[in-house]
Every structure is written in C-alpha cells, then in structure tokens.
Amino acid sequence: MTTPHDILRSDILAMTSYPVPDATGLIKLDAMENPYTLPVDLAQRLGEHLAGVALNRYPSPRPAQLIAKLKRAMKVPDACDVLLGNGSDELISMMTTVCAKPGAKVVAPVPGFVMYEMSAKFANLEFIGVPLNPDFTLDADALIAAIDEHAPVLGYLAYPNNPTGTLYDAADMTRVIAAGSKSLVVIDEAYQPFAEKSWMPRAAEFDNVVVMRTVSKLGLAGIRLGYMAASPAWIMHFDKVRPPYNINVLTQATADFLLDHLDVLDAQAAELRAQRTSLARELAALPGMTVFPSAGNFLLVRVPDAAVAFETLLTSRVLIKNVSKTHPLLVNCVRLTVGTAEENAQMVAALRKLAPN
DSSP states (O other): OOOHHHHSOHHHHHOOOOOOOOOTTSEEOSSOOOOOOOOHHHHHHHHHHHHTSOTTSOOOSSOHHHHHHHHHHTTOOTTOEEEEESHHHHHHHHHHHHHOOTTOEEEEEESOOHHHHHHHHHTTOEEEEEEOOTTSOOOHHHHHHHHHHHOOSEEEEESSOTTTOOOOOHHHHHHHHHHTTTSEEEEEOTTHHHHOOOSGGGGGGOTTEEEEEESIIIIIGGGOOEEEEEOHHHHHHHGGGSOTTOSOHHHHHHHHHHGGGHHHHHHHHHHHHHHHHHHHHHHHTSTTOEEOOOSSSEEEEEOSOHHHHHHHHHHTTEEOEEOTTSOGGGTTEEEEEOOOHHHHHHHHHHHHTTSOO
C-alpha cells in the first residue's frame, strides 16, 4: 500500500499548513483586515453589477481594461507593466518559481512576512533571514553583507513590514537595492494605504525592482487580488508561470467596479489611521506594555506574557495574533489589528485585565 510518506518530499511531510483560526463569534483582530463593509447603497450597486457577470465563461487571462484602470488609479509609472495575482501570495509564488535555479537563495529581513520563507522552501530554495535591529529598524549593513556573501536571486523589503509595522529608512533601502543589483528586489507595499508612502512612483527607476501590492488591506481581502509593477522585461517572464485563469470573473468585476469608488475605501483607510493613533495611545498608557511605531493597520505590542494576553483576550471574545514564538526578537509580542472604535475599546478593556492588582 502506497502512503504519502512513500512519495512526498520529506521537508513537506515535516511542515504544518498555514494556520487560520476559526473566528466564529469573535471580534476578529488577527489578520489585518479592514473592519468596515461597503456602504449599503454601494454594495447594492455592486451586487447589480456582479449579476451581469458571465459565470459560464472563463475569465480573461490578462484583463487589459482592468489593468489599465488599475495603473491609472494606483499611479503606476507608464514605463511599467502590471501583472495580477490571486493575492500577494500567488505573486510571491510566481517570482519564486521563475527564480528557482539550482542552488539559488532568497534573502529577507526577519521577522517578516512568513510567505517569503515558505515560498522559497516550496521551491527548494535556501532562505536566509537577516535579523532586524532590536528596535525593528532595518540593519542595512547586515543585509548588504548577506547579499554580498550569498548573491541571492531574490530579496524582499516590506514597506511597511509585517509584523513589526516598521517603515524602513528610504536611504537604507536604496543602498540595499544598489547592493542587490544582480538580484530581483521586491518591495512589498501590502499596507500602503496606511503608510501613505510608496516606492511605486520610483518603480521604473531601477532595473531590478518590483513593487508589489494587494487590495486586501484596502478593504477587499475577500476578492484575493494582488498586483505587481515592474519593467516589461520582468513581467513578461513572470507571466509565463501564471496559472492561465488565475483571477476569477467575480474578482475582476468587483475590482473594476470599486476602482471607480476608491474615495470610499480611502476614507475608511483614513479612519483606520486615526483609530491606530488613538489605540496606540491607549495601549501605551497600560502598565507593562510597549507599543512599537507602526505604519500599517496593526500594532505590535510587547506585553508581560504573550500567551496570557492571548488567552485573556480570547476569553473576552477578541481574537489577536500571538507572534511571540515566531522569532527571538518578538519575545512576548502580540500583533493587534486596528478595528473599529467599538472593537478597539473592547480589546483595550480586555487588556486592562492584565494589569497587576
């Protein structure tokens, strides 16, 4: 009798799948989602728009009108092409696949987005994590030294970084890009709506840079749409490994409709930035808590005991992310998504229970 252990890769057998906890009945503040839904009238109009979608037909593999609209709305440089993905995860997978030469290596600061490392491992590439400074700023010298030593094919710079919320110094990033002139450097701007800073206007300045974004954090996590901008020479090759119909018709239609209503999503992002400021101030006033600066829609907080904090919040029906065991720099750290004012108030009230009597 043949079993998976007879056939599958040993490293895959040793892995666990990406954990997504059941959030039923909980205030969900663990995944950096926008907590706001669309206004009722806009949602109704979207529904009417989607009713006209031809579900019996395959989607356009490279929807030219949608891509053109996206380029205009997101101010992508004219010299860049755009490729769509089923979320940032698929874009990362495409780039890893294209770069997966025997013996190739991938470099990124750590702690960072877990899929940089996971995607490298899936493609049998060596992943080299370069620790951030203790305050979670970029250790540019160490990263440049790793690039010089390992000559990676692929490197990532998240702007801002997840889970720390750090917005790396632009001069440091420029040094890293220059050091990696023989590497593909991916600037991941998943949280750009909350950072209000971007490398997108400069995407065409560098022949080794890709700027990657997603609409998930903007309020559309459910449609799974990511996009990357780079010179046509890069996009042409990435497109070769793109699954033929990777962006479904409902996602394409939703994106096309809502790109005409970005003012609604931008207003929600502005509200979340304001809530982030208020939440950070309230948390910093609690005893024993260190709140790190964040340019995302989340806050990294060091608490006296991360496991206790997680369970205390769960008892109060609030789900957060305990990241304390994912990297030594994150000891006793939890990541809190910024929610609505009411959700944030319930989270703070639960965290107050951790204060010593």
